[in-house]
Amino acid sequence: DVAPVAAADVVALPTRTPRLVHHDYVAPSTADEWFERALALEQADTQAAMDAYQRVLRLRPEASEAWINLGRLHAEQGEANAATQCFTQALEVDPRDATALYNLGVVAQDRGHDTEAIALYERALGLDGQLAEAHYNLATLFDQAGNTQQAIRHLNEYRKLTKC
Numbered sequence: 793d794v795a796p797v798a799a800a801d802v803v804a805l806p807t808r809t810p811r812l813v814h815h816d817y818v819a820p821s822t823a824d825e826w827f828e829r830a831l832a833l834e835q836a837d838t839q840a841a842m843d844a845y846q847r848v849l850r851l852r853p854e855a856s857e858a859w860i861n862l863g864r865l866h867a868e869q870g871e872a873n874a875a876t877q878c879f880t881q882a883l884e885v886d887p888r889d890a891t892a893l894y895n896l897g898v899v900a901q902d903r904g905h906d907t908e909a910i911a912l913y914e915r916a917l918g919l920d921g922q923l924a925e926a927h928y929n930l931a932t933l934f935d936q937a938g939n940t941q942q943a944i945r946h947l948n949e950y951r952k953l954t955k956c
Contacts, residue, residue, distance in 0.1 A: 897926065
């Protein structure tokens with residue numbers, strides 16, 4: 793069973809499992825190595841992970857996955873402006889990135905900009921109709937706005953995608 797996703801949760805891009813470095817530590821030198829290091833650091837040291845993502849972006853500014861993950865960490869730290877900048881930069885790199893649009897929607901919703909959040913979630917779903925969390929958040933927003941028909945429609949889509 794999948795628990796419902798809170799409206800404030802931003803999502804990282806799915807990635808491969810990072811290699812954990814043991815005794816023979818070698819400092820990362822490539823964008824890919826820095827990305828793996830950032831992933832490995834996220835749970836233990838958020839600031840170090842953010843620094844590692846910034847190193848990725850200095851080496852490879854077109855790394856949308858690094859922009860998204862850095863933005864997510866900013867959002868989790870309550871840094872909405874920085875998060876928005878990162879997600880916007882990810883969209884400049886890849887205008888069809890549904891995760892970046894979804895995450896911008898979460899930031900907008902957290903700021904109380906419900907109309908903007910709805911538009912961003914709908915754009916994200918236009919690119920990837922499988923984003924269950926976007927359906928859930930839309931159901932919540934439409935329910936709060938009194939649009940029961942749309943709320944039920946999106947809740948049903950969420951349930952289909954998560955088998956709830």
